[in-house]
Amino acid sequence: MYTNNKLAKSVRLALLFGGASIAMTGTAVAQDQSAEAQAEQAQERIQVTGSRLNRTDMEGALPVTVISRDDLDASGDISVADFMRDTNFNSFGSYQSTSGSSGGGAAQVSLRGLGAQRTLILIDGRRAPTTPILGSGQDLNSIPMAAVERIEVLSDGASAVYGSDAIGGVVNIITRKDFDGVSFTYGVGRPTNEGGDTEEMSVLIGSSNAKSRVLLGASMNSRDVIYTRDRDYWYSPDAPGSSAYSNNFGMMLPIKDDNDNIIGYEHASSLGATNRLKHPTFGAAVPGLCTNGDDSDLFYTTGIIDDAENINTITCQYNHSATSANLTSSKNISMFGRGDYKINNDWNVYFNAALNKTKSFGRFAALPSSPWPGGAIEITPDSPNHPGNPNGYNPHATDPYYAALAGDTLSLYHRFASLGPRDNNVENTTTNFAGGFEGMIGNVGLDFGVRYVESRAINLGENYVVAGLAQPYITSGAYNIYDPFNVYDPDTGVATGESPVGLGMTTTTNRDMYSTVKEFYVNSNFDLWEMNAGVVSAAVGAEYREETYQDKYDLLSASGQVSGSSGASARGERDVTAFYGEMLLPVLDTLDVELAGRFDRYSDYGSDFSPKVAVRWRPTDTLLIRGSWGEGFRAPTLRDMSLEPAFSATYTSDEATCVALTGASCVGASNVQVNTYSMGNVNLKSENSEQLGLGIVWEATDWLNMSVDYYDIEITNSITSVSMATIVSCLRGLTSVCPDGLTRFTEGTPIPNPALGLGAAFAGNDVNAAIVGAQTGYVNIGVIETDGFDFNARTNFDLGWGRLSNNFQVSIVNNYSSNNGANAVGEYGYPKIRANLNNGLQVGDFSVNWNINYMDSQTETLQNGTNHIPSWTIHNLQVNYNAPWNGTFTLGVNNLFDRDPADAHLHGTSYDYYLYNPWGRVPYFRYTQNF
Secondary structure, three states: OOOOOHHHHHHHHHHHHHOOOOOOOOOOOOOOOOHHHHHHHHOOOEOOOOOOOOEOOOOOOOOEEEEEHHHHHHHOOOOHHHHHHOOOOOOOOOOOOEOOOOOOOOOOOOHHHOOHHHEEEEEOOEEOOEOOOOOOOEOHHHOOHHHEEEEEEEOOOOHHHHOOOOOOEEEEEEEOOOOOEEEEEEEEEOOOOOOOOEEEEEEEEEEEOOOEEEEEEEEEEEEOOEEHHHOOOOOOOOOOOOOOOEEEEEEEEEEEOOOOOEEEEEEOHHHHHHHEOOEOOOEOEOOOOOOOOOOOOOEEEEOOEEOOOOEEOOEEEEOHHHOOEEEOEEEEEEEEEEEEEEOOOOEEEEEEEEEEEEEEEEEEOOOEOOOOOOOOEEEOOOOOOOOOOOOOOOOOOOOHHHHOOOOOOEEEEEEOHHHOOEEEEEEEEEEEEEEEEEEEEOOEEEEEEEEEEEEEEEEEEEEEEEHHHHHHHHHHOOEOOOOOOOEEEOOOOEEOOOOHHHHOOEEEEEEEEEEEEEEEEEEEEEEEEEEOOEEEEEEEEEEEEEEEEEEEEOHHHHOOOEEOOOOOOEEEEEEEEEEEEEEEEEEEOOEEEEEEEEEEEEOOOEEEEEEEEEEEEEEEOOEEEEEEEEEEEEOOOHHHHHOOOEEEEEEEOOHHHHHHHHOOOOOOOOOEEEEEEEEOOOOOOOEEEEEEEEEEEEEEEOOEEEEEEEEEEEEEOOEEEEOHHHHHHHHOOOOOOOOOOOEEEOOOOOOOOHHHOOEEEEHHHOOOOOEEEEEEEEEEOOEEEEEEEEEEEEEEEEOOOOEEEEEEEEEEEEEEEEOOOOOOOOEOOOOOEEEEEEEEEEEOOEEEEEEEEEEOOEEEEEOOEEEEEOOEEEEEEEEEEEOOOOEEEEEEEEOOOOOOOOOOOOOOOOOOOOOOOOOOOEEEEEEEEEO
8 A cells, every 4th residue: 555654755756766667776765664675665656658647557557568678679770760660550651761752861650550740759758859851740760779778659649648649659768867887889781682781889878876877878870872773673674764754845735815826835744645746756755865776774765656556655764763762871870968866865856968960861863854834844946956946956857747846836854864863961950958856845746847859950952953044055055955965055056075064054952940849847746645445646747838840941942943842931839838637546456547637728729638537457466457538639730830832733624614724624634724822721720539448458377468459549620731622622512521711712812822721713703613723731621530459468488498588469450541431451551460579589698589570461452453462571580699798799680581562563663661661681780898
């Protein structure tokens, strides 16, 4: 029985000074207790992820999985991101740093498949900063592996404790605290396939005594870039990457006045492939790069000519796989330190600080001429680059086919290969400082302090083309599309011997991103009254934090002048005030009820209240039955609310609009374009969720324990991007699933205007007339539902000559659907089952770890059938030897049988990088020396 006495106060001090963790060390207890009693009592009250209450049983009413430091080392992974991506809770995969993505440099985890934005990442119980690179969720790359003591995964909603984002679950990363001595680790990994080499090193220095503890550390881990050409399932000479944005001519559509006179031309991309030239020999290809018989790795021709059937599909293709990277390189350098000092018998002061810098490099193929301001590169009749200009560069200009086009303006599908590939370098620096006091005032335990976190990222992109500078060079002929690797003198038509790089048409793009958090917090633990079955304990607390966010693109990119690079800037700030409370009521000796509630007030959109009830019943010493119900929320991100307007000419097949703009109905791909702006929505509200959890834990024997948990989650008011088609359908009353706050603009209303919100304007102000403009963006709309099971079985055998342990975890998703639609489970990207089996054998100074990761098969639905995506099983093997001089040698192989991504051979150069990785077989070596 736990009562309010001197011993109780001592146990609480032990909890405070030892840290809130599952494995506690009693560093401050009452003087009149024996060492054995102190240790026993200090173990009685613990605090686990999902609650701020101190409790007496590790197995609580909520499902928490603890990943130890030994588990992390046994995986062979060099980063927290790599490890978490392979867990069974990461149901449908999660984002990893991919070349070609605006989120390069970041990595995330998505519990229950609900998205990283609905998974809360904590560091020592406090929320990690929003990644500025993606604008939502947290970046696991900013957390050094060497600093981690363990990871606690709460696979249940926890908004009642932590606030926003904790819908799919919580990942609490507990950093190292207790360490005496010096430890040095170095390791390397060398994949048997090209690319992806890894390196890791770390040093830890720690010291502790009766009054203080100090830990300092530094680490580095890196993984090299993986190029598309380095994997045979992405690239081979027989199956190169294919892009028509290579060097092809297309037709422009004439713009006529009321008297049927041609007054200009517009891009005819709406006609698809039908707008391309069909020369009897060259097809659409520009004579030169693709048509001179050169077996180049970059340019090649495809298609056929069949005069009898009037078929001509010859086009020039660009092999983007030859130069682009698939996964970015990453390098993480960090320094961290923490410590605490015992001021007196009642109070302790603590601090921690970390500096982490992540660098990544990604390479895209050379720039395509899409998107291009105005729609496409124009080749005017007077340009030396026009194929029908007899004084131009085309040696076949007198050909009757080209001669017939001499007076027409043509378009060009082009690849600026002569300017080199696009390289993107991202550097993200995260600083984290926290300090506070822990102690007792009477019988109340207090923890209060401050925290400041800043994450700053810079993305520099090289070899991007400023369209307004490139077009004049193409028109004048200084840039020769028939021989683009040389600059030409337009007056003489002779190559100057200079590189097109010197023309100055390229720019270095810049994207400046940051997010900051300033936080003040106070938490208290105390006992209220005693019931027949024990003491009612409680925790109450408050938090105040200020958040800022910025994602700023350079002016050329933001204004759409840089081909291949665009983006809308965003910037916002807000403050959040929260109050929370929990109570643990021991109703019976075998039955506990936990009540929790939290109120969050956001300065920009409003407030939310999140309640939770959890019940734990232990009918026998070996059986525990648990259940929980709660409500949660996800606040709209600052990016979603503050995104600046970005222009796009949205295609539509809307009948009234087609008739108004073309005089005829839309047929096939003949869509028309409407000026549209996508932007943030200041009227966004929070998402809301309701969660139910039920579970059984059975400690069958001293060598076997098992658990099974069921979860059911429903999300309403889901934040999602809405299209112009949806907005128009809602305004016309053609659909019932519509967001609030849509506006019908008066014709002639100047847009963009974020103050107007989302909506559309129609000709003559008739909602059924042609669409003349629209503002799209994020809205609250729709419902997401999912439910499933988690099963865990652990065994531990003493074999006499050694110890064998096994841990089997499997997650089964029963349903995942939105807006009452079909169940997506089993479809491509939505595997039904993910499982892990970890086996460890310890024999003397040797240990062997054999880890197996399984992902279920999937079905990809196609227009003409289905693809079967087979299951994916990866075997990771590791052997350790503990040397007599306190050193440890580790040899291992991840992906022992060199399994390719399960879908790699189905999609050319693409694969589902949320689910799979392309590293292949990775032998590695690691050595750790302790002093």
